[in-house]
Amino acid sequence: MTDVDGPLSATPRTRLRRMKEKGRPDRAALFHVLRAGFVCHLGVLVDGAPMVVPTVYGFDERHLYLHGSVASRSLRADAEVCVTVTVVDGLVLARSVFEHGINYRSAMIYGRPRWVTDDDEKLHGLRVLTEHVAPGQWEYARLPNRKELAATALLALPLTEASVKTRSGPPDDGDSPDAALGHWAGELPLVARWQEPVPDPALPAPTPTPAHVAARAGARVDQT
Amino acid sequence: MTDVDGPLSATPRTRLRRMKEKGRPDRAALFHVLRAGFVCHLGVLVDGAPMVVPTVYGFDERHLYLHGSVASRSLRADAEVCVTVTVVDGLVLARSVFEHGINYRSAMIYGRPRWVTDDDEKLHGLRVLTEHVAPGQWEYARLPNRKELAATALLALPLTEASVKTRSGPPDDGDSPDAALGHWAGELPLVARWQEPVPDPALPAPTPTPAHVAARAGARVDQT
Numbered sequence: 001m002t003d004v005d006g007p008l009s010a011t012p013r014t015r016l017r018r019m020k021e022k023g024r025p026d027r028a029a030l031f032h033v034l035r036a037g038f039v040c041h042l043g044v045l046v047d048g049a050p051m052v053v054p055t056v057y058g059f060d061e062r063h064l065y066l067h068g069s070v071a072s073r074s075l076r077a078d079a080e081v082c083v084t085v086t087v088v089d090g091l092v093l094a095r096s097v098f099e100h101g102i103n104y105r106s107a108m109i110y111g112r113p114r115w116v117t118d119d120d121e122k123l124h125g126l127r128v129l130t131e132h133v134a135p136g137q138w139e140y141a142r143l144p145n146r147k148e149l150a151a152t153a154l155l156a157l158p159l160t161e162a163s164v165k166t167r168s169g170p171p172d173d174g175d176s177p178d179a180a181l182g183h184w185a186g187e188l189p190l191v192a193r194w195q196e197p198v199p200d201p202a203l204p205a206p207t208p209t210p211a212h213v214a215a216r217a218g219a220r221v222d223q224t
Numbered sequence: 225m226t227d228v229d230g231p232l233s234a235t236p237r238t239r240l241r242r243m244k245e246k247g248r249p250d251r252a253a254l255f256h257v258l259r260a261g262f263v264c265h266l267g268v269l270v271d272g273a274p275m276v277v278p279t280v281y282g283f284d285e286r287h288l289y290l291h292g293s294v295a296s297r298s299l300r301a302d303a304e305v306c307v308t309v310t311v312v313d314g315l316v317l318a319r320s321v322f323e324h325g326i327n328y329r330s331a332m333i334y335g336r337p338r339w340v341t342d343d344d345e346k347l348h349g350l351r352v353l354t355e356h357v358a359p360g361q362w363e364y365a366r367l368p369n370r371k372e373l374a375a376t377a378l379l380a381l382p383l384t385e386a387s388v389k390t391r392s393g394p395p396d397d398g399d400s401p402d403a404a405l406g407h408w409a410g411e412l413p414l415v416a417r418w419q420e421p422v423p424d425p426a427l428p429a430p431t432p433t434p435a436h437v438a439a440r441a442g443a444r445v446d447q448t
Contacts, residue, residue, distance in 0.1 A: 039310065039312050039326065039328075041265035041267075041276050041278075041308055041310070042276075043265075043267040043274035043275065043276035043306075044274060045269070045273075045274055048304075049269075049304040049306070049334070050267035050268060050269055050274045050276075050304065050305060050306045051267065051306050051332070052265050052266075052267035052274075052276055052306045052307070052308040052332065053308070053332075054265075054308060054310040054328065054330055056326060080272075080273040080274065081274060082267075082273070082274045082275050082276045083276070084265055084276040084277070084278060086263065086265070086278040088263050090418075090419070091357065091358055093358060093361060093365075093421075093437065094365065095365060095366055096365055096366040096367075096368070096372070097350065097354055097361065097362065097365045097366065097367055097368055098366075098368050098372040098375075098376070100354065100357075100358060100361065100365070102263065102280060102357075104263075104278065106278055108275070108276065108277075110273070126321065130321055130324065133315065133324075133326075134315055134317060134324060134412075137317060137321065137324065138321065140407065141317075141318065141319060141320055141321045141324070141407060142319055142320040142321065142322075142402055142405060142407070143320075143321055144320070144321055144322050148320070148322040151322075152322070170422075170424040170425060170426065171424055174424050174425075174426025174427070175426065178366055179426065181366060182428075182431065183364065183365060183366070183431075184423065184427065184431045184432065184433055184434050184437065185423075185424040185426075185427060186421050186422050186423040186424045186427070186433075187421065187422040187424075188358075188418055188419070188421050188422075188437060188440060188441075189418070189419040189420075189422060190416055190417070190418055190419065190445055191416065191417060191419055192414055192415065192416035192417075192445075193414070193415060193416075193417075194314075194412055194413070194414055195314070195412070195413040195414065195415055196413075197317075197410050197411065197412050198394075198410050198411040198412075198413060199408065199409075199410040200394040200395055200398050200409040200410045200411075201394060201398075202394065202398025202399065202403065202409075203398070203408065203409060203410070204406075207406065207407075207408050208408065209408055209410075210408050213317065213408065213412060216412060217412075221414055221416075
């Protein structure tokens with residue numbers, strides 16, 4: 001990838017989606033979705049069949065970094081994957097069952113990830129991942145030692161082929177004949193918030209909650 | 225499937241997971257996860273590569289019912305899929321970066337779905353799906369007419385092969401040498417709640433919000 005600010009590449013599968021009403025295949029939209037989520041669903045091929053595994057991720061301008069897992073460890077070198085990040089924003093309640101749907105922000109990233117083996121890049125990827133999921137913890141917690149670093153499986157997926165789909169707003173049947181039915185219609189929004197931190201019962205009693213953890217309580221999960 | 229109350233079948237891939245600490249391959253655990261979520265990630269093979277698509281679902285004792293999509297419409301007959309439902313319950317903040325993780329409930333269902341073509345089963349599947357995602361709307365909204373029913377793509381996936389993984393509770397390094405570091409450690413829970421309904425601006429002013437919609441405001445999304 002030479003132009004990190006340019007449009008995402010248009011391949012047949014993303015072009016397919018680009019033509020769809022809800023496709024927004026530009027990099028700003030992609031990063032908007034990546035910032036809003038922190039768990040993705042990684043689709044890999046295992047013995048010829050798809051397997052979809054949830055895992056945490058982080059990212060920089062060029063790569064999505066993913067924690068390895070049992071399923072992804074069975075990845076062949078150069079195997080194609082699809083990583084999907086979905087943030088659900090609520091229900092679309094229409095006049096007719098047929099027009100019901102959800103409001104959401106979703107990104108699908110395609111490519112051939114590689115295992116990160118270089119220690120410096122692995123530390124970089126783990127920092128990026130940790131700071132995306134749990135901001136402040138890279139500074140606060142004990143960093144990986146050499147043995148832990150070796151035991152950590154990290155995947156790097158280039159951010160070069162992706163599609164973004166979103167839906168927001170009211171149902172689409174407000175100007176249809178169904179509007180005359182007199183039914184209520186609208187959105188039922190959904191918001192996920194961080195709660196009060198729960199101390200580990202194994203902690204010595206007077207361990208104060210660090211400010212960077214305490215400050216998240218009450219904040220929306222999709223606004224990091 | 226002849227015994228809907230029996231254990232899930234153990235295939236090599238679910239057996240693999242069964243051996244893992246977090247595997248809980250029984251039907252009660254599966255339905256516990258299915259009840260808590262309403263959006264799944266459907267993994268299909270498209271031109272030999274995995275594609276992971278978010279979609280809504282519902283279920284009865286025997287089947288998961290999924291809305292069809294652009295990706296799933298390209299499903300070959302008898303193609304294997306993997307459907308994953310993940311409910312994220314919070315972050316696990318440990319003394320060391322290495323022990324960080326998430327608390328979650330997740331189910332992976334494998335199988336070969338079929339397109340529902342019988343009108344009665346399609347109505348049943350759509351009712352089950354609608355009532356899972358938006359309880360009360362099947363009674364309240366206009367039901368699908370013949371044309372809409374024909375235009376609706378619905379997949380039925382037998383609930384016969386699945387695995388369930390969950391993690392809950394504090395980090396695992398409370399009794400490790402890292403406990404002496406004096407760092408705070410614990411959980412940062414995450415809760416998603418339905419918000420106040422937002423009326424469609426196209427509604428005539430005095431349309432009251434129906435009780436079954438209004439009653440959801442403030443309720444946890446994972447407790448339907």
